[in-house]
Every structure is written in structure tokens, then in C-alpha cells.
Amino acid sequence: MNNKTCHELNTLLKEKKLSSVELTEAVLAQIDKVEGKIQAYVTVTKEEALKQARAADERIKNNENVTPLTGIPIAVKDNMCTKGILTTCSSKILNNYLPPYDATIVTKLKEAGAVIVGKTNLDEFAMGSSTENSGIHPTHNPWNIETVPGGSSGGSAAAVAASECIMATGSDTGGSIRQPAAFCGVVGLKPTYGRVSRYGLVAFASSLDQIGPLTKDVTDTAIMLQAMAGHDKLDSTSVDLPVPDYKKALVDDVKGMKIGVIKELLGEGISEEVKASIKEAIKKYEELGAKIIEVSLPSFEYAVSTYYLIAPAEASSNLARYDGVKFGHRSKEAKDLISMYYQTREEGFGQEVKRRIMIGTYALSAGYYDAYYLKALKVRTLIKQDFEKAFQKCDVLISPTAPSVAFKAGEKSEDPLSMYLSDIATIPINLAGLPAISLPCGFSSNLPIGLQIIGRAFDEETILRAAFAFEQNTEWHKQKPVI
Amino acid sequence: MSVTRQDVEHVAKLARLGLTDKEKELFTGQLSNILDYAKNLNKLDTKDVPPTSHAIPMKNVLREDKVIPCANTQDIVANGPETEENMFKVPKIME
Numbered sequence: 330m331n332n333k334t335c336h337e338l339n340t341l342l343k344e345k346k347l348s349s350v351e352l353t354e355a356v357l358a359q360i361d362k363v364e365g366k367i368q369a370y371v372t373v374t375k376e377e378a379l380k381q382a383r384a385a386d387e388r389i390k391n392n393e394n395v396t397p398l399t400g401i402p403i404a405v406k407d408n409m410c411t412k413g414i415l416t417t418c419s420s421k422i423l424n425n426y427l428p429p430y431d432a433t434i435v436t437k438l439k440e441a442g443a444v445i446v447g448k449t450n451l452d453e454f455a456m457g458s459s460t461e462n463s464g465i466h467p468t469h470n471p472w473n474i475e476t477v478p479g480g481s482s483g484g485s486a487a488a489v490a491a492s493e494c495i496m497a498t499g500s501d502t503g504g505s506i507r508q509p510a511a512f513c514g515v516v517g518l519k520p521t522y523g524r525v526s527r528y529g530l531v532a533f534a535s536s537l538d539q540i541g542p543l544t545k546d547v548t549d550t551a552i553m554l555q556a557m558a559g560h561d562k563l564d565s566t567s568v569d570l571p572v573p574d575y576k577k578a579l580v581d582d583v584k585g586m587k588i589g590v591i592k593e594l595l596g597e598g599i600s601e602e603v604k605a606s607i608k609e610a611i612k613k614y615e616e617l618g619a620k621i622i623e624v625s626l627p628s629f630e631y632a633v634s635t636y637y638l639i640a641p642a643e644a645s646s647n648l649a650r651y652d653g654v655k656f657g658h659r660s661k662e663a664k665d666l667i668s669m670y671y672q673t674r675e676e677g678f679g680q681e682v683k684r685r686i687m688i689g690t691y692a693l694s695a696g697y698y699d700a701y702y703l704k705a706l707k708v709r710t711l712i713k714q715d716f717e718k719a720f721q722k723c724d725v726l727i728s729p730t731a732p733s734v735a736f737k738a739g740e741k742s743e744d745p746l747s748m749y750l751s752d753i754a755t756i757p758i759n760l761a762g763l764p765a766i767s768l769p770c771g772f773s774s775n776l777p778i779g780l781q782i783i784g785r786a787f788d789e790e791t792i793l794r795a796a797f798a799f800e801q802n803t804e805w806h807k808q809k810p811v812i
Numbered sequence: 813m814s815v816t817r818q819d820v821e822h823v824a825k826l827a828r829l830g831l832t833d834k835e836k837e838l839f840t841g842q843l844s845n846i847l848d849y850a851k852n853l854n855k856l857d858t859k860d861v862p863p864t865s866h867a868i869p870m871k872n873v874l875r876e877d878k879v880i881p882c883a884n885t886q887d888i889v890a891n892g893p894e895t896e897e898n899m900f901k902v903p904k905i906m907e
Contacts, residue, residue, distance in 0.1 A: 427887070429887035430884070536866050566868075631856060638850055655891065655900055656892065658893070659893035665905075674829045675829065683831065684839060705850075705853065706863030707864075746849060760867065762867025
């Protein structure tokens with residue numbers, strides 16, 4: 330039963346054909362069974378989950394405020410604060426951190442009656458594209474455990490794909506929801522910047538970070554987004570706009586929809602099998618009556634450079650708080666305050682985090698600020714303008730989510746630049762603050778391929794509709810990994 | 813090589829980040845590669861382009877400046893590596 334979707338399980342729970350305790354026990358049993366191979370979790374909260382499941386069953390029994398998420402086992406990425414439950418960001422520097430509060434999305438999911446089964450693994454502080462940078466352990470792709478699950482929400486994507494939870498939260502700064510969703514054959518959505526509160530999300534790059542769902546199908550994505558979205562006075566960057574009914578967007582009809590195909594993302598640097606799948610997807614949309622338009626976004630060539638200056642610059646500032654004073658690891662070697670800072674950070678941070686602090690500090694330092702950081706902010710404007718132009722003639726844009734299928738563990742970890750280039754299709758969207766979804770659109774060597782659909786700011790509805798129509802008319806999402 | 817070992821040491825000092833000798837060597841090469849790659853931005857003329865720090869328009873959110881009780885001081889302080897009576901203890905700052 331743990332391989333079913335949230336909307337299927339919601340029906341069974343409401344009809345009392347299944348209890349949340351039974352479902353949660355099935356999920357916990359699956360974790361016991363496959364976790365040795367997958368390592369999707371940092372922490373499994375078995376006792377707490379069963380307590381929440383009993384409360385959900387009580388709620389369903391009394392027919393008291395039953396939501397589509399009531400009694401559904403979910404996983405939370407380990408960079409989102411959970412009160413009294415270890416929140417590590419997969420970093421040694423936070424290996425003992427017990428948040429004194431819940432992130433807003435955790436509060437919202439709990440209020441909806443969801444059952445939190447554990448905290449999922451990530452690249453340390455969400456910096457990475459393979460979950461190999463976790464300071465705890467690497468996560469493995471359920472489709473082929475020799476390949477990476479993508480990152481940084483690799484734990485969440487793998488847990489959903491391996492039915493170690495029904496759905497999961499992820500965070501996306503440069504593709505960290507969408508790329509692992511593509512690699513693991515699940516659906517992942519990065520909402521518009523400001524659509525979901527970031528309160529309680531451990532900051533990486535504050536102008537780019539956004540929380541979103543990872544699920545087994547598009548309907549579940551709409552359900553989970555509904556539960557997460559909305560203004561929050563605790564996050565001054567969350568936007569005070571009404572939240573639409575996302576389930577109403579799930580219409581199997583794209584007749585007349587203007588779909589832009591991004592030329593730059595079907596050329597050099599994209600593998601042949603990925604290109605072939607995306608071309609099949611385009612054909613499918615044409616069959617369904619959509620209007621296909623080729624669009625060019627020339628600034629995309631500069632997106633990776635722009636991102637890898639802006640994101641590390643913001644990170645170097647955000648990560649200044651890990652100094653051994655108020656929480657987390659403190660070096661035992663320190664003799665004075667300054668050496669405590671140096672030693673604590675040397676011992677606590679992994680190599681990728683150090684590398685990004687270095688890039689960011691360099692880009693912000695005197696003499697280089699204008700040449701690197703300010704330059705990147707200006708190119709960010711050009712990227713945003715390219716999208717605005719494209720959306721004058723298109724309702725949504727499509728591209729591959731990632732340039733290839735999941736790569737082998739270790740293949741890119743020695744060469745940071747080649748790892749960074751694997752984010753080419755997802756990064757521009759974060760720079761422009763737009764919403765985008767990734768959903769399965771094919772396979773190559775038994776590894777999933779993801780289709781990315783990008784929308785206008787705050788128009789998650791149109792991308793959900795385009796994704797739903799594709800899903801209803803294809804079978805890709807029904808394939809499951811054999812673990 | 814655009815980044816020298818001295819640059820790496822200087823930047824690490826700005827970031828109060830301890831690095832091993834091996835890391836200093838590794839980062840000298842890698843930062844050079846990454847920043848050389850980033851120089852492709854110079855192909856674009858951005859003289860008249862305004863910078864974007866947030867993609868979505870942002871404004872300051874203000875509220876009344878008033879003291880409200882903080883209920884979970886104990887939980888907050890409990891995370892401190894070394895504490896004393898609701899305070900964080902740090903090594904000596906001045907002799």
C-alpha cells in the first residue's frame with residue numbers, strides 16, 4: 330500500500346479500509362527493508378510518527394477536519410526545522426542541533442494531519458547535485474544504486490521513489506527539487522519565489538531558495554503545494570497573494586496552450602537520449618492540441634556563471650552564523666575566540682561548503698565585488714528579461730530537467746565545474762524566481778528522464794495543468810524501481 | 813592561474829575559515845578554474861543594465877517595535893556548546 334499515491338490513500342483512509350497506523354507501519358517496514366541500500370534518511374522518527382498516525386486515525390474516526398493529507402506519511406528534508414527533532418542539514422557542524430521551533434511548512438503539514446516519518450538526506454547545506462556531499466552518508470538512486478539520486482534533495486526524491494514515504498518536502502536553490510525528481514523518476518515542483526514560506530528553512534542563498542513538494546504524481550504535487558503555499562508573517566519575502574485551488578488546475582486539456590521549447594536546452598551539452606525523450610514529449614503535446622513555439626533565451630549561456638557567483642556570495646554570508654557560539658559543533662582545540670571560529674568551521678564544514686564559502690567571499694571581497702558579484706546581478710536582470718520576452722508569446726516553456734540521466738557515484742565529485750554544469754537547465758529558473766515542475770517523460774538504460782515545465786511568476790496552475798495533461802496521456806509515472 | 817595561494821589564504825581569513833594545506837592547494841586550482849569560467853560574463857555589455865538582487869519585487873516589512881515574550885529561551889540556550897545561566901559562554905576575548 331505504501332507504493333500508492335496520497336490521493337488514492339486518502340480515499341482508502343476516509344472509507345476506513347485502511348488506518349493511518351497500518352499505513353505508517355508499512356512505510357516504516359519499507360524503510361527497514363530498503364534503507365540499507367538507499368540511505369535516504371538521516372533520522373527516522375518511528376515513535377513520533379506512530380503517535381501522529383494514531384492522532385490522525387482519531388481525527389478520521391471523528392470526521393474532524395480531515396484534509397487530503399490527514400494520516401499520510403511524509404518525509405521532511407533535513408534542512409527544515411522540526412521542533413525537538415534533530416535537524417542536521419547533513420552537516421557535521423549541526424550534528425547535534427535540536428531546533429526550538431518548527432518551520433512554517435512543518436507546522437502547516439502537521440496541522441493538515443500529515444505523519445512525519447523522518448528527515449531526509451541532502452548535500453551538506455543543500456550545496457550539490459548528487460547528495461554525495463552529505464556529511465552523514467551518500468544516498469543511492471533506487472533505480473540503480475550505483476548511480477546518484479541527484480541533489481540536493483536526493484534523500485527526499487529517493488525516499489518517494491522507493492516508497493519509503495508517500496511524499497516529501499524539498500528545497501530548490503538551483504534545481505535541488507527538480508533534478509533529483511528527474512533522476513529518481515518522481516514529480517517535483519519548485520514554486521515561485523515567495524509562494525511558500527521559508528521560515529525555518531536553513532538558509533543557503535536567500536534570494537533563490539524555495540520549498541516545494543516531491544511526490545509520485547502531479548495530483549499529489551497539487552495537493553501538497555496547496556498545504557504549503559501562502560503568506561507567512563514570519564517570512565518577509567513570502568508574498569501576500571491569494572492561494573488558488575490547485576486541484577482545479579488538474580485538467581486534462583492543453584488544446585491551444587502555447588508551449589515554448591527552449592532552443593538552447595536542446596543543443597550542445599544535452600545527451601542524445603534526453604533530447605530524444607524531450608522531442609517525444611513535444612510530439613505528445615502536439616497530438617494533444619498544444620501549439621509548439623521555438624523560443625531562444627540567449628542569456629542561458631551565462632546562467633551557470635551567474636548562479637555560481639550569486640549563490641555562493643549569499644551562502645558565504647548566511648553561513649557566517651556557524652561559529653561555534655550558539656549552536657552546533659564547537660572545536661575542542663580552540664585557545665581563544667578567533668581560533669575557535671577557524672577551527673570550528675574547519676572541522677565542521679565539508680569540502681563543497683568550504684569551496685562555496687571561498688568563491689562567495691572572493692566574489693564579495695574588496696576589488697572583486699564589481700567584477701564578479703555586481704556583474705552577476707546585472708546578468709541576472711538579462712536572464713529575467715529573456716524569460717519575460719518568451720512569456721509574451723508562450724503560456725509555459727519546456728526543456729529537459731537535467732542534461733543527462735543519473736550519473737555514476739564518484740563520476741563528477743572530483744571536478745566541481747562539471748558538477749555545476751549539470752544544473753544548466755534548472756538554474757535560470759531560480760535566478761528569475763519562476764515556478765517549474767519536473768515529471769517523468771522517458772527512460773534510458775532503465776534510468777528516468779525528467780521533463781521540465783516552466784511558468785510565469787505565481788502561475789503554478791498552468792504548469793500543473795500542462796503536467797497533468799501529459800501524465801494522463803503517458804505511462805511513465807507508473808513505472809517503479811525494483812529495489 | 814587567476815587565483816594564487818596568497819589569495820586563498822586572504823579569502824579564508826576574511827571568512828574565518830580554517831583550511832588544511834591540502835585544501836589550500838586544491839582550492840587555488842579550483843577557484844581559478846571556476847572564476848576563469850565565470851569570466852564569460854564579460855562577453856556581455858551590462859553598462860546600462862540595472863542589477864537584480866531579488867527576482868520578485870520586495871519591500872521592507874515593518875511592525876511595531878515592541879517587546880514580546882520568548883517562550884522557549886531554555887530550548888534555544890540548550891543548543892549552546894557551552895552555556896551558563898541563559899548565556900552562551902565563549903573563550904576569553906581580551907587579556
